[in-house]
Every structure is written in structure tokens, then in C-alpha cells.
Amino acid sequence: MIIYILCFLLFLVGLYGVISKRNLIKIIIGIAIMEYSINLFFIMIGYIEGSSAPIISKGFEHVNFVDPLPQALILTSIVIGLATTALLLAVAIRLYQKYGTFDINKIRDLKG
Amino acid sequence: MNSLIPLFVILPLGAAFIMAIMGRFIKNINKYISSVIMILLFCLSLHFIFRTEGSFVYKVGGYEAVNGIPIAIYMVLDGLSKLILLIISLVGLLAIFYSISYTKQYTAERKFYVLFSLMIAGMNGVVISGDIFNIFVFLEIAAMSSYALVAFGVEKHQLEASFKYQVLGGVASLLILLTIGLIYWNTGTLNIADISRQLTVNCSSPEGISVFMKFISILLISGFGLKAAIFPFHTWLPDAHSSAPSPISAMLSGVLIKAIGIYVILRLFFNMFPLSYEISLTITILGTISMIIGGLLALGQWDIKRMLAYSSISQVGYIVLGVGIGMMLLASGGSKTIAALSITGGLFHLVNHSVFKGLLFLNAGAVEYRTGTRNMKKLGGLSQVLPITSNTSLIGSLAISGIPPFNGFFSKLIIIIAAIQARYYALAFLAVLVSVITIAYFMKLQKYTFFNTDGSKWVKKKISEVPFSMATSMIIMAMLCFALSLLIVPDVRAVILKPAVDVLVNYADYSTKILGM
Amino acid sequence: MKGMTLIVKKITQIICPIIFVFGIYIIIHGHLTPGGGFAGGVIMAGAFILQILANGNILPALRKEEEGLEFLESSAILGFLIIAGLGLLFSGSVVFFANFLNKGQLGKLISAGFIPIENIVIGAEVCAAIAAIFIALVVYKDEESK
Numbered sequence: 070m071i072i073y074i075l076c077f078l079l080f081l082v083g084l085y086g087v088i089s090k091r092n093l094i095k096i097i098i099g100i101a102i103m104e105y106s107i108n109l110f111f112i113m114i115g116y117i118e119g120s121s122a123p124i125i126s127k128g129f130e131h132v133n134f135v136d137p138l139p140q141a142l143i144l145t146s147i148v149i150g151l152a153t154t155a156l157l158l159a160v161a162i163r164l165y166q167k168y169g170t171f172d173i174n175k176i177r178d179l180k181g
Numbered sequence: 182m183n184s185l186i187p188l189f190v191i192l193p194l195g196a197a198f199i200m201a202i203m204g205r206f207i208k209n210i211n212k213y214i215s216s217v218i219m220i221l222l223f224c225l226s227l228h229f230i231f232r233t234e235g236s237f238v239y240k241v242g243g244y245e246a247v248n249g250i251p252i253a254i255y256m257v258l259d260g261l262s263k264l265i266l267l268i269i270s271l272v273g274l275l276a277i278f279y280s281i282s283y284t285k286q287y288t289a290e291r292k293f294y295v296l297f298s299l300m301i302a303g304m305n306g307v308v309i310s311g312d313i314f315n316i317f318v319f320l321e322i323a324a325m326s327s328y329a330l331v332a333f334g335v336e337k338h339q340l341e342a343s344f345k346y347q348v349l350g351g352v353a354s355l356l357i358l359l360t361i362g363l364i365y366w367n368t369g370t371l372n373i374a375d376i377s378r379q380l381t382v383n384c385s386s387p388e389g390i391s392v393f394m395k396f397i398s399i400l401l402i403s404g405f406g407l408k409a410a411i412f413p414f415h416t417w418l419p420d421a422h423s424s425a426p427s428p429i430s431a432m433l434s435g436v437l438i439k440a441i442g443i444y445v446i447l448r449l450f451f452n453m454f455p456l457s458y459e460i461s462l463t464i465t466i467l468g469t470i471s472m473i474i475g476g477l478l479a480l481g482q483w484d485i486k487r488m489l490a491y492s493s494i495s496q497v498g499y500i501v502l503g504v505g506i507g508m509m510l511l512a513s514g515g516s517k518t519i520a521a522l523s524i525t526g527g528l529f530h531l532v533n534h535s536v537f538k539g540l541l542f543l544n545a546g547a548v549e550y551r552t553g554t555r556n557m558k559k560l561g562g563l564s565q566v567l568p569i570t571s572n573t574s575l576i577g578s579l580a581i582s583g584i585p586p587f588n589g590f591f592s593k594l595i596i597i598i599a600a601i602q603a604r605y606y607a608l609a610f611l612a613v614l615v616s617v618i619t620i621a622y623f624m625k626l627q628k629y630t631f632f633n634t635d636g637s638k639w640v641k642k643k644i645s646e647v648p649f650s651m652a653t654s655m656i657i658m659a660m661l662c663f664a665l666s667l668l669i670v671p672d673v674r675a676v677i678l679k680p681a682v683d684v685l686v687n688y689a690d691y692s693t694k695i696l697g698m
Numbered sequence: 699m700k701g702m703t704l705i706v707k708k709i710t711q712i713i714c715p716i717i718f719v720f721g722i723y724i725i726i727h728g729h730l731t732p733g734g735g736f737a738g739g740v741i742m743a744g745a746f747i748l749q750i751l752a753n754g755n756i757l758p759a760l761r762k763e764e765e766g767l768e769f770l771e772s773s774a775i776l777g778f779l780i781i782a783g784l785g786l787l788f789s790g791s792v793v794f795f796a797n798f799l800n801k802g803q804l805g806k807l808i809s810a811g812f813i814p815i816e817n818i819v820i821g822a823e824v825c826a827a828i829a830a831i832f833i834a835l836v837v838y839k840d841e842e843s844k
Contacts, residue, residue, distance in 0.1 A: 103355045110362050125804065146358060151828075153347070157347050162839060167336075168337070178337060178338055202769060240793075241793075241795050242795045243796050
């Protein structure tokens with residue numbers, strides 16, 4: 070159980086970074102940490118003690134496998150995370166060009 | 182017939198990448214390809230609404246269920262999905278037609294259509310997919326292209342709004358992903374129908390749902406509430422929706438927040454989780470608060486598109502209120518007829534809102550296109566120089582403020598009647614009050630933008646009416662504001678709205694029906 | 699961006715083809731061993747990125763390369779969709795993503811129907827996409843320093 074709680078703590082660390090940091094790049098890092106914690110969580114829920122990797126090959130046809138579905142989901146989620154991070158970084162670079170700073174206290178023309 | 186279902190995703194997705202290749206070589210071809218694709222999608226959704234009955238299941242890859250456990254990816258098309266698909270393709274078609282003239286001001290014009298098609302593919306995918314992980318994947322496709330489209334102008338404000346939207350949208354997506362993990366951990370499946378079966382077997386006790394399920398529900402409300410901009414998660418919406426190009430604002434406000442926010446909330450909380458009174462009460466209260474807050478904040482705005490964006494928050498509150506009342510009644514064992522009436526009101530308002538809010542954003546875009554500003558203090562007297570824009574905008578404003586005989590009146594009336602019948606008098610009173618506030622800020626919009634000729638420099642200037650394609654889209658939308666009033670007639674309602682309401686009212690049938698196919 | 703020293707350039711020249719071939723190996727064995735289109739594509743893109751980092755860049759050439767990569771990326775995705783759509787035509791029943799080819803024998807290189815073909819297409823797409831993202835970020839950064 071403790072391992073799941075640690076994983077959730079990692080999620081909260083990322084959330085803390087997103088909420089409290091003032092630097093665009095640090096916010097992006099916070100989002101990345103949240104994402105990795107969730108990926109870790111998925112891998113853990115698919116794990117079954119004492120079983121092998123889910124690849125069928127000679128001599129391994131009838132042993133216990135870990136659940137392969139979360140791993141497939143995580144592969145998809147990693148790809149999505151890659152795209153999200155790339156887009157965030159591209160916008161951050163453009164913002165730096167326009168404002169000359171990464172500090173979000175100085176980037177606040179919009180009030181909403 | 183159901184082999185046509187994957188076309189809703191294949192067509193826009195394929196078109197997006199064909200356009201990415203062809204647009205480089207042939208000028209303007211993207212406009213034609215995307216218009217044709219939107220017309221095809223519109224015909225397809227009309228076909229499913231009028232020619233077919235009941236729900237369809239499409240198993241991707243053709244894998245049949247093993248021992249009653251579904252293993253393929255399910256695409257589910259029932260009454261609710263049909264309705265949302267119709268709205269997506271209708272507003273999308275008009276928005277793309279409007280963009281043909283509007284996007285001439287951008288340098289990377291061809292990429293606009295590519296991103297637009299991707300967004301349509303994402304939204305269609307969310308609506309037809311029958312398992313939660315695919316909802317997440319398609320939701321990310323739709324959200325990602327909308328992030329890029331908000332920043333499309335690459336000016337200071339667009340970039341800032343897009344960054345804010347991306348950070349909050351990213352957090353929302355991660356909350357949703359975390360919830361998917363928790364649900365999979367608990368039930369061992371991802372198919373919505375199968376999850377529903379597992380949950381009703383395992384997790385329903387006499388005292389209602391367990392604490393763990395409540396935790397999951399709250400996480401889901403936060404995630405999809407962020408996407409749907411329900412209070413207290415609304416802060417990104419005014420920035421993002423006012424900074425985007427106008428046809429995109431119309432799509433975001435009119436369709437996107439409903440397809441990836443409201444629709445998923447409805448689907449999951451009616452058809453997947455066992456209904457519980459606490460959760461429905463939470464949803465209703467959040468809807469009511471966002472209705473009031475959005476209305477009050479809209480009063481003080483001087484930027485046309487910001488005012489419309491705040492108004493979106495308020496109107497989405499109406500939709501959630503209507504559906505939430507129905508949900509509370511169903512959960513507490515109240516009358517099913519009143520619940521059905523209330524849900525009808527909510528869904529009717531959803532349809533109406535996508536039409537008139539789309540229209541109003543297109544009007545704001547037309548004003549900006551000709552005058553170069555969105556600030557109401559600098560505008561005035563435009564009714565004399567932009568007659569089409571002015572008149573259609575007047576129709577849109579009347580419709581959204583709930584003046585008969587426009588569609589907004591009837592949907593608000595149904596919601597208020599349902600609230601009174603269900604004895605939630607306070608909610609009914611608040612709905613009427615917010616309707617009055619709505620009239621107030623739209624009168625302000627009309628007066629300062631179109632009618633007030635005092636000291637206006639625009640009357641003397643020679644500006645002409647907007648180009649043909651923009652004017653046509655606005656006129657069609659204005660006519661739809663009249664035509665949708667017809668949905669109040671029971672015969673018309675039985676074709677379009679009733680199948681969707683039935684899916685939600687008979688919430689428990691979903692899982693057996695889908696698993697049986 | 700300026701290039702690095704002669705030692706780095708020389709080592710890169712030797713090591714890049716090996717990384718590239720390893721990426722291809724991962725892709726075509728995707729249905730037998732861990733890895734597949736995405737992992738192999740990332741490795742192949744790594745070879746590209748290493749070249750750019752070591753040898754420095756000339757902006758006009760990079761822009762041209764980015765366009766080519768975008769083209770490759772779009773056509774690869776289109777190829778993926780077409781192969782998936784072929785199932786609609788050839789699978790007997792009208793099924794999207796139907797595995798209509800012969801499944802072959804377990805553990806052989808040519809087996810598992812159309813999955814290896816889809817893996818190759820995905821590999822091309824991921825390689826092009828990641829290299830294009832990297833080049834786009836480099837181009838933005840260089841524009842900014844001007």
C-alpha cells in the first residue's frame with residue numbers, strides 16, 4: 070500500500086510545482102512529473118507478484134504474465150505526453166520572444 | 182448500417198493529413214477539402230438521426246466478446262451521441278464556411294484547416310467511443326488541436342491565453358488519466374458498459390456508493406469540469422475563447438466544451454456510475470453557481486468576445502442545472518416524468534446554446550474583421566454600416582436572453598417549469614434571475630456596438646458589409662435560431678431530442694443493451 | 699547553433715549509422731520483442747538529433763529539412779490509416795482495423811498479419827515527428843537570438 074501512497078505523493082509534488090512556481094519552464098516540469106507519477110501508477114496496478122513479462126516465446130507459453138493492458142495504455146499516454154510537452158515548450162519559447170522573460174508575474178496582460 | 186460508424190473518425194482524420202500534404206502544392210485546396218468533409222459528416226449524422234433507430238455497437242478489429250467480457254474497442258452510437266454528432270457537424274460546417282473569408286488575414290492559412298479537421302476528428306471520437314481510455318485519447322487530440330488553434334495568431338495575448346489553457350487542460354487530462362487508472366484497478370476493465378455492470382454488482386450497498394467511488398467521482402468532476410469550464414474551474418475560458426480566431430471561438434464555446442466536457446460528464450455519471458444523490462447534488466450546485474457567477478462577471482466586460490465567453494460559462498450552468506435536477510430526481514426516486522422534462526430542457530438548451538453562441542461569436546468576428554477592434558467603448562453605430570451583422574446579432578442576443586419566439590425562450594422555460602414541478606423553487610428563481618441578467622448584458626452589447634451613434638466615427642467611415650461566406654453563415658445560424666423553436670413541438674422533439682433523453686432517463690439499460698450486442 | 703569539436707564530429711559519424719540500424723531492428727522486430735514502432739522511431743530520431751547537435755546547423759537547410767520531415771510524417775499517418783482502412787475492403791466482413799493478412803507462425807519474423815507493416819509506418823512517423831519537433835524548437839530559438 071505504501072508504494073501507492075508514495076506514487077500519489079509524487080503526483081502531488083508535480084501539482085505543487087504547477088501551482089506554486091512562477092517560471093514557465095518549471096511549470097512544464099511540474100506537469101511532466103505529474104504525468105510520470107501516473108505512468109508509474111499504471112505500471113504498478115498491472116504488476117502481479119512472481120510473473121514474467123507478457124511476451125509469448127518458446128518455453129514461456131504457459132507461465133503467469135503480468136497484465137499487459139496497462140503497459141499498452143502507458144505507451145499511448147507517453148506519446149500523448151510527448152506531444153503535450155512539445156507544444157507547451159514551443160509556446161513557452163514564443164512567449165519568451167514576445168515578453169523577454171519566463172516569469173509569469175510579468176506575463177499577465179489578460180485578467181481572467 | 183453500423184459499418185458507417187468509424188467514418189465519423191476516419192473522414193476528418195484522413196482529410197487532415199491529406200490536407201497537410203496537398204495544401205503545400207495546391208493553393209486553397211484545403212478550404213474545399215475541409216468543406217466537403219464537413220458536408221459529408223453532416224449528411225452522415227442526419228442519416229443516423231432520421232433513418233435509424235436505437236443504438237449501434239461497432240467492434241473495432243472485429244473481435245467478439247469472450248464469455249460475455251468485451252475485448253474489442255467498442256464504438257457506441259445511441260440517441261445521445263447522435264444528437265451531439267449532429268451539433269458538431271452543423272456548427273463545424275458553418276464555422277468552416279465562415280473561415281473561408283476570415284482566414285485570409287493569416288499567413289499559415291492552410292494549417293488552420295488541418296488543425297480544424299483534427300479537432301473535429303477528436304470530438305467525434307470522444308462522442309462515439311465506448312470505452313474510457315479511448316475517450317481520453319480522442320479528448321487529447323481535440324484539446325491539443327484547440328490549444329494550437331487558440332495560439333494561431335501568434336500574438337502576445339493569444340500565446341498567453343494558450344499557455345494558460347494548456348497548463349489547466351493538461352492538469353485536467355492528468356486527473357482524468359488518474360481516474361481511469363483507479364477505475365481499471367477497481368474493476369479490471371475499461372469498457373463503459375462493462376464497468377457499469379461491475380460497479381452495480383460490487384459497489385452498490387444500501388447506504389449508497391462507497392467512499393472510494395465518491396473519491397473517483399470527485400476526481401472525474403474536477404477533470405471534466407475543467408474541460409467544461411464549470412465553476413470553480415472556469416478561469417481559463419474567458420482568456421482562451423476570446424483570444425482565438427472567431428470561427429474557432431464559435432467552435433470552442435459552441436461545441437468543444439460540450440462534446441468533451443458536458444457530454445462525458447453525462448455519459449459517465451448516468452450510464453457508468455450508479456446514480457447517487459450526493460454526487461448529483463454537487464453537480465447541480467456547481468452548475469447553479471457557474472450560472473450566477475458567469476452572468477455577473479459578464480456584466481462588467483467591455484470586450485465583446487470576453488463578454489460572450491463569460492456568458493458561455495453562465496449558459497453552460499443552465500445546461501448543467503437542467504440535467505442536474507433530473508439526476509437528483511432519478512437518484513432520490515422522484516417522478517420520472519419530471520426528470521425527463523428537466524433533462525429535455527437541459528439538452529434542448531445545449532443544442533440552442535451551440536447555435537446562438539456560435540452565431541454571436543461569428544458576429545463578434547465580423548465586427549473585428551471590419552473595424553479592427555473588439556472594445557465596445559470604441560464602437561458604436563455599426564447598425565448603419567453593417568446591417569447583416571447587426572440584425573443577425575440582434576436575433577442571437579434575443580435568443581440567448583430568452584425572448585419568445587426564439588429558441589432560447591423555450592429551453593429556459595422547460596428548465597424553469599421542471600424546477601418548479603420538482604419543488605426546487607430557489608433554483609427556478611435563480612434561473613429566472615440570471616435570465617434577467619443575461620438580457621441586461623446583451624442590451625449593453627447591442628447598444629454600445631450597434632446602435633449608439635453619438636460621437637461614433639464608424640458611421641461616416643466607408644466600411645462595407647462582410648464578405649459573402651461570412652454573411653451566409655451568420656444568416657443561416659440566425660434562421661436556425663428561429664427554426665430550433667420547432668423542437669418544442671412534440672412530434673419534432675420525438676425524433677431529435679427524445680432518443681437522447683431516453684438514454685439518460687433509462688440509465689440502467691445502457692450496460693445490458695451494449696453488452697448484449 | 700555552432701558545431702562541436704572534431705573528436706565529437708568524428709565519433710558521431712561512426713556511431714550514427716549504428717544507432718539508425720538499431721532503430722530499424724527494433725521496429726521490424728516489434729511484434730516479437732519489446733519495443734516496436736514508437737521506441738524504434740525515437741531511436742532513429744535520436745540519430746538525427748545527434749547529427750544536428752554535433753555538426754551545428756545552417757538555418758535555411760534546417761527549414762528545408764523540416765518541410766521534408768513534415769511531409770514524411772503526414773504521409774506515414776495517412777499510410778497507417780489506409781492500411782487500417784483496407785480491412786474494410788478485404789476482411790470479408792466490413793471491419794476497420796481488421797487483421798486481414800495471414801497470421802503466420804508464432805515467433806517467426808514474417809508473421810502476425812499486418813502488425814509489422816503498421817509498425818514500420820509508425821516508426822517512420824515517430825522518427826519524422828520527433829526530428830521535426832526538435833528542428834522546430836531549434837529554429838525558434840535561433841530566430842529569437844537574432
